[in-house]
Amino acid sequence: MDLFVSQLMNGIERGVIYASLALALVLIFKTTGILNFAQGEMALFSTYVTWWLTEQGLAVWLAIVTSVVLSFLGGAAIERVVMRPVEQSSPLVIVIVTIGLFLAFNSLAQVVFGVEAEVIPRAYPNERWDVAGVNLKMDTVVLVGILALECVLLWLLLQRTKVGLALRAVASNPESSRLAGVSVGSMLMLGWGLAAALGALAGSLVVPITTALNPASMQEILVFAFAAAALGGFDSPLGAVVGGLVVGVANALTIQYVDALDGIELLVPFGLILAVLLFRPAGLFGKVHVERV
Amino acid sequence: MSADVPLLRVAELSAGYGPVQVLHGIDFTVEPGEVVVILGANGAGKTTTLRAVSGMIPARGTVEFEGRSLLGTRPEKVARAGIAHVPQGRGTLAELTVEENLRLGAFARRDAQVASDVERWYEVFPRLGERRDQQAGSMSGGEQQMLAIARALMSRPKLVLLDEPSLGLAPIVTQELFRVLGELNRETGLSMLVVEQNAGLALGIATRGYVLEAGTIAVTGSAADLATNDDVRKAYLGI
Amino acid sequence: MSRTGETAPGVTARPAGAGGAARVPRPAGPAGRNPAWLVTSLVLSVLGAYFFVYYVPQNYAPSRVDLFTEALFVGLAATGLNILTGFNGQVSIGHGAFFGLGAYVTALMMDDRAYVEFAGREWGLGDGVPFLATLPVVAVVCLVVGALIGFPALRVKGLYLALVTLGLAVLFPDLTKRFVRGTGGTNLVGLRGADLAPPDWYDWFPDVIADPLDDYVGARDQWAYYVALVLVGLLLLAVHLIARSRFGRALIAVRDHEAAAETVGIDLARVKVSAFALSAAYAGLAGSLSVLVARQANAGRVETFQLSIEFLVALVVGGTATVFGPMIGGFLVVFFRDWIDQQQRLEDLFDSSARAKLLSPAIFGIGLIVMMFFLPDGIVGGSRRAWRRVTRRRSHPIT
Structure with a gap:
């Protein structure tokens, strides 16, 4: 039982990590209809920026905030310069361009910041508490808190502000939005900027917990994030969070209890992705398009 | 009605899609408070005209709104200048x-x-x-x-562009729609540029009209004149 | 008449008014039956044949010959991907898995020590089977596996399909680690030099082409190269024939408009699954060839993913939906990677060869993006457009 609970906690922690990156994927998919294969590597690069800033003597929290802001600007710039010309193109072109970004960010991170694994200092003390026999880690609490905060802010932005309305409008019908006076380009840049910022935050908080920072840090996380986003529905932020938790817990329990999948645990997320896409392409929370003509 | 400047002045307007040119230099105006209707068959260039005015496709010629040139202005800027475009298919x-x-x-x-x-x-x-x-x-x-x-x-808006509002609607719904549009114009003096195939209803609320054929203006006149013009009656009123 | 001034290549503007004379459609093909084109292509073919059949294997050092072999099999895998992605419009970023499958099947059949551990039993897959005999097996295995994976693809499309195929690239190495018992219990299946030696009958060929067998090193790389060359030649011919066949037209029709293709009686499921199976077989055979050069089958996550991407790069750089584009792309990718890796100046710049080597993915990545902006139809597609423009300008307008 204890083992089960500790695996459950472990799964929740991982799930929150996947959810944070899945949120970024969803933001971009919602606004531009693109699956961004480079999301993980963009977050990786941002995390390297955080690390570099701490190396320059900046306090960790300050480094994270700076990196998040820079990533927002960088994400918006990528949308404008790299994605805008191909946004209406075929899936092949979009895959190629996002894979191009993937390669570029991954290797540039190494060229610029070095190939050795780096340690990012933690932004908060590494404490553990014993709550009713359950071992509760500060990491889990902080990650859950940050994710909850992200969700609330995102919900407020999308549902309660004019800019949020415009963002959703662009996702729904760019042409009508333009005719209503919305600058579609700015909204797409905003979407990418927000996604990059979320990724930067996720990476900067996650890497110190899981591993030292290395060029492959984000790749497995991206796979799980895709599974989370697929499960929840690529256009649903709420779905991303629930999906992330489900995938995280399912994976932790698989590793613990299913010997048949030893070493091939990644079958779980990809199996999920395939199953969802085959049988319920809109995901658990995605909107099935209802439209009368 | 302000002395000399029309609300919308379009002159020598040419536009199209890629290599295909649809409009071959058309001229028309909308005065403040007017409902102007553009009639024409499928493919005559009605929708293209509205899209060119609101900046959704590149165009050549003159498009002036309240005396200021709109040519080359992006759609969101055109919208902010006071032109509201209701696209074909409603753009829900x-x-x-x-x-x-x-x-x-x-x-x-x-x-x-x-x-x-x-x-x-x-x-x-x-x-x-x-x-x-x-x-x-x-x-x-x-x-x-x-x-x-x-x-x-x-x-x-100061001007509303309506692209075939009757498309795909039941006749009774269309009638109600045009009743509301006519009322709006009478009560608020809102100017409208309506593109329609349902000439009868459109001319009923219009001040003036133009008939577009193969990208050029074939006939112009007051709504009453057009409604009694033999060619128009044959082609667009089914009489 | 100024209104036809913006006519794009390939689009004939409708003649305006009664004055425009009707246009005669141009003959099909890049340049029709232009005699200059025939002569040029004849000369190029002879020179090309001399270079690839004789000059490369006889004059280059074994490591360089191996590089040519590598270019051939990367190009071959890209050619296979082209059947799926270029002609049929299904994007895969997981073809490294089929490539790996081919390599493993070949290596396991040739090696007498390695085996697959599955369902509590050891499956040897053969001991010392000659290389060429493994090829039909690889083709069949990959056809079947490709078809099986093609079935879900019937419902999953576009970017989603790309995501699913990414799973292939990520999972395949894990599967080999779990089930393959190779050298030292790892998933690496290494082959001994003797396993890779050319067969006896290779000695029957005149020494002009084949170095005598006792010159082991020279013979091995030449043997590998010739095998690759012949296989690639046959499979390119097959693509050429497919592209002109009913099946080829069905592939393109399904890519361009699925619903419309279905209404004219094309069996969507059959076409899409066949495309997947065929393309997997090509990638698998490319993997088999890789064993001759690498002398092993080995799959790591990074390598399998990188290979998958490399095939895609070769495909789009060369030109999607063209017969020779992916092969040309394969050569460019392999030789470019090799060139970058050897740049001493970069190593000096970064103070380490490890860092300098990292630059090639970055350049690949940025190059890909730039390519999509300016030459989305690849080198072959782009030069075909350029050629058409040149010939059109030169030839008298048909009236």
């Missing part, structure tokens, strides 16, 4: 609620009367009020057309 933001659709219409406004305007259009179009929290895409075609018009009006 399907995933948003009815009320969100309306609030989006007021996106470019900076004043504090958006909420009261929303209520005002719910009074004009009671069906929308009943469905304010419903997903807009789930409404009937007629309701979506009402929504599209209300959304356009939310920007408090």
Whole structure:
């Protein structure tokens, strides 16, 4: 039982990590209809920026905030310069361009910041508490808190502000939005900027917990994030969070209890992705398009 | 009516899609308070005309709104200048609620009367009020057309461009629609440029009209003249 | 008449008014039956044949010959991907898995020590089977596996399909680690030099082409190269024939408009699954060839993903939906990677060869993006457009 609970906690922690990156994927998919294969590597690069800033003597929290802001600007710039010309193109072109970004960010991170694994200092003390026999880690609490905060802010932005309305409008019908006076380009840049910022935050908080920072840090996380986003529905932020938790817990329990999948645990997320896409392409929370003509 | 400057002046307008040219230099005007209708068969260039005016496709010639050139202006800027375009097919933001659709219409406004305007259009179009929290895409075609018009009006435009508002609607719904449009024009003096195939209804509310054929203006005249013109009657009124 | 001034290549503007004379459609093909084109292509073919059949294997050092072999099999895998992605419009970023499958099947059949551990039993897959005999097996295995994976693809499309195929690239190495018992219990299946030696009958060929067998090193790389060359030649011919066949037209029709293709009686499921199976077989055979050069089958996550991407790069750089484009792309990718890796100046610049080597993915990545902006139809597609423009300008307008 204890083992089960500790695996459950472990799964929740991982799930929150996947959810944070899945949120970024969803933001971009919602606004531009693109699956961004480079999301993980963009977050990786941002995390390297955080690390570099701490190396320059900046306090960790300050480094994270700076990196998040820079990533927002960088994400918006990528949308404008790299994605805008191909946004209406075929899936092949979009895959190629996002894979191009993937390669570029991954290797540039190494060229610029070095190939050795780096340690990012933690932004908060590494404490553990014993709550009713359950071992509760500060990491889990902080990650859950940050994710909850992200969700609330995102919900407020999308549902309660004019800019949020415009963002959703662009996702729904760019042409009508333009005719209503919305600058579609700015909204797409905003979407990418927000996604990059979320990724930067996720990476900067996650890497110190899981591993030292290395060029492959984000790749497995991206796979799980895709599974989370697929499960929840690529256009649903709420779905991303629930999906992330489900995938995280399912994976932790698989590793613990299913010997048949030893070493091939990644079958779980990809199996999920395939199953969802085959049988319920809109995901658990995605909107099935209802439209009368 | 202001002395000499028309609300919208279009001259020598040419436009098309890629290598295909659709409009071959057309001229028309809309005076303040007027409803102007453009009639024409499929492929005559009616929709292209509206798209060129609101900056959705590149064009050559002159497009002046209140004396200022609009040519080459991006659609969102044209919208902010006071032209609201109701596109063909209604352009419903399907995933948003009815009320969100309306609030989006007021996106470019900076004043504090958006909420009261929303209520005002719910009074004009009671069906929308009943469905304010419903997903807009789930409404009937007629309701979506009402929504599209209300959304356009939310920007408090000086000129509304309507692209075949009757398309795909039942005759009784179309009649109701044009009744409302006519009322709007009479009561508020709102100017409209309407593109239609249903010439009878459109001429009923119009001041003047133009007939577009293969990208050029073939006939112009007052609504009454057009309604009695033999060629127009044969071609567009089915008489 | 100024209104036809903006006519794009390939689009004939409708003649305006009664004055425009009707246009005669141009003959099909890049340049029709232009005699200059025939002569040029004849000369190029002879020179090309001399270079690839004789000059490369006889004059280059074994490591360089191996590089040519590598270019051939990367190009071959890209050619296979082209059947799926270029002609049929289904994007895969997981073809490294089929490539790996081919390599493993070949290596396991040739090696007498390695085996697959599955369902509590050891499956040897053969001891000392000659290389060429493994090829039909690889083709069949990959056809079957490709078809099986093609079935879900019937419902999953576009970017979603790309995501699913990414799973292939990520999972395949894990699967080999779990089930393959190779050298030292790892998933690496290494082959001994003797396993890779050319067969006896290779000695029957005149020494002009084949170095005598006792010159082991020279013979091995030449043997590998010739095998690759012949296989690639046959499979390119097959693509050429497919592209002109009913099946080829069905592939393109399904890519361009699925619903329309279905209404004219094309069996969507059959076409899409066949495309997947065929393309997997090509990638698998490319993997088999890789064993001759690498002398092993080995799959790591990074390598399998990188290979998958490399095939895609070769495909789009060369030109999608062209017969020779992916092969040309394969050569460019392999030789470019090799060139970058050898740049001493970069190593000096970064103070380490490890860092300098990292630059090639970055350049690949940025190059890909730039390519999509300016030459989305690849080198072959782009030069075909350029050629058409040149010939059109030169030839008298048909009236």
